[in-house]
Amino acid sequence: MTAAPAPLPAEVAGWWERVNGSPAWQDGIFCALAVLYGIVAAASCIQVARIQCRVPQYGWTIQKVFQFLNFGVNGARCSIFAFRRLVQQVNPPIFQHVILDLPGLAFFTTYAVLALFWAEILYQARGLMTNRLRLGFYTINVVVYALQGFLWLCLWWNPNHSMLVISKLFVAGLSFFTAFGFLLYGGRLFLMLKYFPLESKGRQQKLREVGRVASICFCCFMARCIMMCFNAFNKEADLDVLDHPVLNFFYYLLVEILPSSLVLYILRRIPAKLQLSQYHLLSSG
Secondary structure (H helix, E strand, C coil), X not given: CCCCCCCCCHXXXXXXXXXXXXXXXXXXXXXXXXXXXXXXXXHHHHHHHHHHHHCHHHCCCHHHHHHHHHHHHHHHHHHHHHCHHHHCCCCCCHHHHHHHHHHHHHHHHHHHHHHHHHXXXXXXXXXXXXXHHHHHHHHHHHHHHHHHHHHHHHXXXXXXXXXXXXXXXXXXXXXXXXXXXXXXXXXXXXXXXXXXXXXXXXXXXXXXHHHHHHHHHHHHHHHHHHHHHHHHHCHHHCCCCCCCHXXXXXXXXXXXXXXXXXXXXXXXXXXXXXXXXXXCCCCCC
Protein backbone atom coordinates (compact mmCIF):
# COMPACT_ATOMS: atom_id res chain seq x y z
CA MET A 1 0.00 0.00 0.00
CA THR A 2 1.16 3.50 -0.78
CA ALA A 3 1.88 5.77 2.13
CA ALA A 4 -0.60 8.53 2.88
CA PRO A 5 0.61 12.03 2.01
CA ALA A 6 2.12 13.90 4.92
CA PRO A 7 -0.11 16.62 6.36
CA LEU A 8 0.80 20.21 5.62
CA PRO A 9 2.47 22.20 8.40
CA ALA A 10 0.10 24.25 10.52
CA GLU A 11 1.81 27.45 9.35
CA VAL A 12 1.01 26.65 5.70
CA ALA A 13 -2.45 25.20 6.31
CA GLY A 14 -3.69 28.19 8.28
CA TRP A 15 -2.31 31.02 6.16
CA TRP A 16 -5.68 31.66 4.48
CA GLU A 17 -7.50 32.00 7.80
CA ARG A 18 -4.77 34.21 9.26
CA VAL A 19 -4.80 36.59 6.31
CA ASN A 20 -8.59 36.75 6.09
CA GLY A 21 -8.93 37.30 9.81
CA SER A 22 -6.29 40.02 10.04
CA PRO A 23 -7.71 43.59 10.06
CA ALA A 24 -4.37 44.87 8.75
CA TRP A 25 -4.51 42.52 5.73
CA GLN A 26 -8.17 43.37 5.16
CA ASP A 27 -7.48 47.10 5.13
CA GLY A 28 -4.39 46.66 2.95
CA ILE A 29 -6.17 44.55 0.33
CA PHE A 30 -9.24 46.79 0.21
CA CYS A 31 -7.00 49.88 -0.09
CA ALA A 32 -5.12 48.19 -2.95
CA LEU A 33 -8.41 47.53 -4.73
CA ALA A 34 -9.46 51.14 -4.17
CA VAL A 35 -6.19 52.39 -5.70
CA LEU A 36 -6.50 50.09 -8.74
CA TYR A 37 -10.10 51.14 -9.35
CA GLY A 38 -9.07 54.77 -8.92
CA ILE A 39 -6.38 54.41 -11.61
CA VAL A 40 -8.87 52.91 -14.09
CA ALA A 41 -11.43 55.62 -13.26
CA ALA A 42 -8.80 58.34 -13.80
CA ALA A 43 -7.83 56.82 -17.17
CA SER A 44 -11.49 56.85 -18.29
CA CYS A 45 -11.93 60.44 -17.12
CA ILE A 46 -8.84 61.50 -19.08
CA GLN A 47 -10.20 59.79 -22.20
CA VAL A 48 -13.52 61.64 -21.89
CA ALA A 49 -11.65 64.94 -21.57
CA ARG A 50 -9.44 64.10 -24.57
CA ILE A 51 -12.42 63.25 -26.77
CA GLN A 52 -14.24 66.40 -25.70
CA CYS A 53 -11.23 68.57 -26.48
CA ARG A 54 -10.58 66.83 -29.80
CA VAL A 55 -14.11 66.86 -31.24
CA PRO A 56 -16.44 68.95 -29.03
CA GLN A 57 -18.96 69.31 -31.87
CA TYR A 58 -19.80 65.56 -31.84
CA GLY A 59 -21.69 65.70 -28.52
CA TRP A 60 -22.24 62.55 -26.46
CA THR A 61 -21.14 59.80 -28.83
CA ILE A 62 -21.24 56.13 -27.81
CA GLN A 63 -17.47 56.17 -27.31
CA LYS A 64 -17.74 59.10 -24.90
CA VAL A 65 -20.71 57.53 -23.06
CA PHE A 66 -18.81 54.24 -22.71
CA GLN A 67 -15.78 56.01 -21.24
CA PHE A 68 -17.92 58.12 -18.89
CA LEU A 69 -19.80 55.06 -17.62
CA ASN A 70 -16.44 53.34 -17.02
CA PHE A 71 -15.39 56.35 -14.98
CA GLY A 72 -18.60 56.16 -12.93
CA VAL A 73 -18.41 52.40 -12.28
CA ASN A 74 -14.74 52.36 -11.32
CA GLY A 75 -15.09 55.54 -9.28
CA ALA A 76 -17.96 53.97 -7.32
CA ARG A 77 -15.98 50.78 -6.69
CA CYS A 78 -13.01 52.87 -5.58
CA SER A 79 -15.15 54.70 -3.01
CA ILE A 80 -16.78 51.49 -1.76
CA PHE A 81 -13.45 49.73 -1.14
CA ALA A 82 -11.89 52.85 0.36
CA PHE A 83 -14.72 52.99 2.92
CA ARG A 84 -15.51 49.26 3.08
CA ARG A 85 -15.67 49.12 6.88
CA LEU A 86 -18.18 51.98 6.96
CA VAL A 87 -20.26 50.24 4.28
CA GLN A 88 -20.41 47.09 6.42
CA GLN A 89 -21.89 49.16 9.26
CA VAL A 90 -24.76 50.64 7.21
CA ASN A 91 -28.23 49.85 8.57
CA PRO A 92 -30.60 48.36 7.62
CA PRO A 93 -28.48 45.65 5.94
CA ILE A 94 -30.47 45.87 2.69
CA PHE A 95 -28.68 49.16 1.94
CA GLN A 96 -25.38 47.29 2.14
CA HIS A 97 -26.61 45.00 -0.64
CA VAL A 98 -27.72 47.99 -2.72
CA ILE A 99 -24.36 49.75 -2.33
CA LEU A 100 -22.38 46.60 -3.17
CA ASP A 101 -24.62 45.41 -6.04
CA LEU A 102 -25.37 48.67 -7.85
CA PRO A 103 -21.88 49.10 -9.41
CA GLY A 104 -22.21 45.56 -10.81
CA LEU A 105 -25.42 46.54 -12.60
CA ALA A 106 -23.74 49.70 -13.87
CA PHE A 107 -20.86 47.52 -15.14
CA PHE A 108 -23.42 45.52 -17.14
CA THR A 109 -24.90 48.73 -18.61
CA THR A 110 -21.42 50.03 -19.51
CA TYR A 111 -20.51 47.00 -21.59
CA ALA A 112 -24.01 46.66 -22.99
CA VAL A 113 -23.33 50.07 -24.58
CA LEU A 114 -20.33 48.53 -26.36
CA ALA A 115 -22.45 45.60 -27.60
CA LEU A 116 -25.08 48.12 -28.79
CA PHE A 117 -22.40 49.97 -30.76
CA TRP A 118 -21.35 46.80 -32.53
CA ALA A 119 -24.95 45.83 -33.25
CA GLU A 120 -25.57 49.27 -34.79
CA ILE A 121 -22.54 48.82 -37.07
CA LEU A 122 -23.93 45.47 -38.25
CA TYR A 123 -27.38 46.92 -38.90
CA GLN A 124 -26.01 49.96 -40.74
CA ALA A 125 -23.81 47.74 -42.91
CA ARG A 126 -26.95 45.87 -43.99
CA GLY A 127 -28.96 49.04 -44.55
CA LEU A 128 -31.30 48.39 -41.61
CA MET A 129 -32.71 50.93 -39.17
CA THR A 130 -31.08 51.06 -35.74
CA ASN A 131 -33.96 52.68 -33.82
CA ARG A 132 -35.23 49.33 -32.55
CA LEU A 133 -31.79 48.46 -31.22
CA ARG A 134 -31.69 51.51 -28.98
CA LEU A 135 -35.27 50.94 -27.86
CA GLY A 136 -34.37 47.35 -27.02
CA PHE A 137 -31.28 48.52 -25.13
CA TYR A 138 -33.30 50.93 -22.99
CA THR A 139 -36.04 48.35 -22.41
CA ILE A 140 -33.60 45.64 -21.32
CA ASN A 141 -31.89 48.01 -18.89
CA VAL A 142 -35.18 49.17 -17.38
CA VAL A 143 -36.32 45.54 -16.92
CA VAL A 144 -32.98 44.51 -15.38
CA TYR A 145 -32.94 47.38 -12.87
CA ALA A 146 -36.62 46.85 -12.05
CA LEU A 147 -36.09 43.13 -11.38
CA GLN A 148 -33.06 43.83 -9.23
CA GLY A 149 -35.03 46.46 -7.32
CA PHE A 150 -37.83 43.94 -6.78
CA LEU A 151 -35.31 41.42 -5.44
CA TRP A 152 -33.91 44.04 -3.08
CA LEU A 153 -37.42 44.76 -1.77
CA CYS A 154 -38.06 41.04 -1.27
CA LEU A 155 -34.74 40.69 0.54
CA TRP A 156 -35.66 43.63 2.75
CA TRP A 157 -39.12 42.21 3.47
CA ASN A 158 -37.92 38.64 4.03
CA PRO A 159 -34.13 38.59 4.64
CA ASN A 160 -33.44 34.87 4.36
CA HIS A 161 -30.72 32.87 2.65
CA SER A 162 -32.99 31.75 -0.21
CA MET A 163 -33.66 35.31 -1.32
CA LEU A 164 -29.95 36.07 -1.18
CA VAL A 165 -29.25 33.04 -3.39
CA ILE A 166 -31.88 34.15 -5.90
CA SER A 167 -30.39 37.65 -6.02
CA LYS A 168 -26.90 36.28 -6.76
CA LEU A 169 -28.24 33.84 -9.36
CA PHE A 170 -29.96 36.77 -11.06
CA VAL A 171 -26.56 38.49 -11.42
CA ALA A 172 -25.08 35.21 -12.68
CA GLY A 173 -27.80 34.86 -15.32
CA LEU A 174 -27.36 38.49 -16.37
CA SER A 175 -23.61 37.92 -16.77
CA PHE A 176 -24.24 34.80 -18.87
CA PHE A 177 -26.55 36.60 -21.31
CA THR A 178 -24.11 39.52 -21.54
CA ALA A 179 -21.32 37.09 -22.44
CA PHE A 180 -23.62 35.54 -25.05
CA GLY A 181 -24.32 39.02 -26.47
CA PHE A 182 -20.61 39.68 -26.93
CA LEU A 183 -20.18 36.28 -28.54
CA LEU A 184 -23.08 36.95 -30.91
CA TYR A 185 -22.49 40.56 -31.98
CA GLY A 186 -18.71 40.53 -31.57
CA GLY A 187 -18.45 37.32 -33.57
CA ARG A 188 -20.74 38.58 -36.35
CA LEU A 189 -18.89 41.88 -36.60
CA PHE A 190 -15.56 40.05 -36.65
CA LEU A 191 -16.73 37.86 -39.54
CA MET A 192 -18.12 40.86 -41.41
CA LEU A 193 -14.80 42.69 -41.12
CA LYS A 194 -12.88 39.57 -42.05
CA TYR A 195 -14.62 39.37 -45.43
CA PHE A 196 -14.22 43.07 -46.22
CA PRO A 197 -11.97 43.88 -49.20
CA LEU A 198 -8.31 43.67 -48.26
CA GLU A 199 -7.71 47.29 -49.27
CA SER A 200 -10.36 48.61 -46.85
CA LYS A 201 -8.89 51.38 -44.72
CA GLY A 202 -8.28 50.30 -41.13
CA ARG A 203 -9.68 46.81 -41.73
CA GLN A 204 -6.87 44.86 -40.03
CA GLN A 205 -6.71 47.23 -37.07
CA LYS A 206 -10.48 47.12 -36.52
CA LEU A 207 -10.45 43.34 -36.93
CA ARG A 208 -7.87 42.91 -34.16
CA GLU A 209 -9.67 45.43 -31.97
CA VAL A 210 -13.06 43.70 -32.20
CA GLY A 211 -11.59 40.21 -31.80
CA ARG A 212 -9.60 41.12 -28.69
CA VAL A 213 -12.34 43.14 -27.00
CA ALA A 214 -15.01 40.49 -27.69
CA SER A 215 -12.76 37.74 -26.30
CA ILE A 216 -11.93 39.72 -23.15
CA CYS A 217 -15.55 40.64 -22.47
CA PHE A 218 -16.81 37.10 -23.10
CA CYS A 219 -14.26 35.59 -20.70
CA CYS A 220 -14.90 38.33 -18.13
CA PHE A 221 -18.67 37.84 -17.98
CA MET A 222 -18.45 34.04 -18.09
CA ALA A 223 -16.02 34.13 -15.14
CA ARG A 224 -18.42 36.49 -13.38
CA CYS A 225 -21.30 34.07 -14.01
CA ILE A 226 -19.39 31.06 -12.67
CA MET A 227 -18.16 32.93 -9.60
CA MET A 228 -21.65 34.25 -8.77
CA CYS A 229 -23.08 30.72 -8.96
CA PHE A 230 -20.29 29.48 -6.69
CA ASN A 231 -20.85 32.45 -4.38
CA ALA A 232 -24.58 31.76 -4.15
CA PHE A 233 -24.20 28.20 -2.83
CA ASN A 234 -20.96 28.41 -0.85
CA LYS A 235 -20.72 30.63 2.20
CA GLU A 236 -16.93 30.29 2.13
CA ALA A 237 -16.98 32.24 -1.16
CA ASP A 238 -19.09 35.14 0.11
CA LEU A 239 -17.84 38.41 -1.41
CA ASP A 240 -20.07 40.66 0.72
CA VAL A 241 -18.19 40.24 4.01
CA LEU A 242 -14.97 41.67 5.38
CA ASP A 243 -13.55 38.23 6.23
CA HIS A 244 -12.75 37.28 2.61
CA PRO A 245 -10.36 40.01 1.39
CA VAL A 246 -8.15 37.64 -0.64
CA LEU A 247 -11.17 36.29 -2.51
CA ASN A 248 -12.39 39.85 -3.11
CA PHE A 249 -9.00 40.87 -4.47
CA PHE A 250 -8.74 38.08 -7.04
CA TYR A 251 -12.41 38.23 -8.01
CA TYR A 252 -12.56 41.97 -8.68
CA LEU A 253 -9.08 41.99 -10.22
CA LEU A 254 -9.98 39.26 -12.73
CA VAL A 255 -13.59 40.18 -13.61
CA GLU A 256 -13.52 44.00 -13.49
CA ILE A 257 -10.15 45.73 -13.08
CA LEU A 258 -8.05 43.70 -15.53
CA PRO A 259 -10.75 43.43 -18.27
CA SER A 260 -11.59 47.13 -17.99
CA SER A 261 -7.93 48.09 -18.20
CA LEU A 262 -7.35 45.92 -21.27
CA VAL A 263 -10.48 47.15 -23.05
CA LEU A 264 -9.66 50.79 -22.33
CA TYR A 265 -6.13 50.25 -23.65
CA ILE A 266 -7.39 48.58 -26.83
CA LEU A 267 -10.00 51.32 -27.38
CA ARG A 268 -7.60 54.13 -26.53
CA ARG A 269 -7.78 55.73 -29.98
CA ILE A 270 -9.87 58.88 -30.14
CA PRO A 271 -11.52 60.49 -33.20
CA ALA A 272 -9.27 62.43 -35.54
CA LYS A 273 -9.49 66.20 -35.31
CA LEU A 274 -11.59 67.73 -38.05
CA GLN A 275 -9.52 69.73 -40.51
CA LEU A 276 -10.79 72.94 -42.04
CA SER A 277 -10.98 72.96 -45.81
CA GLN A 278 -8.10 74.63 -47.55
CA TYR A 279 -9.15 77.55 -49.73
CA HIS A 280 -6.90 78.70 -52.57
CA LEU A 281 -7.26 82.22 -53.90
CA LEU A 282 -7.69 82.45 -57.65
CA SER A 283 -5.18 84.77 -59.22
CA SER A 284 -6.69 87.55 -61.33
CA GLY A 285 -6.13 87.46 -65.06
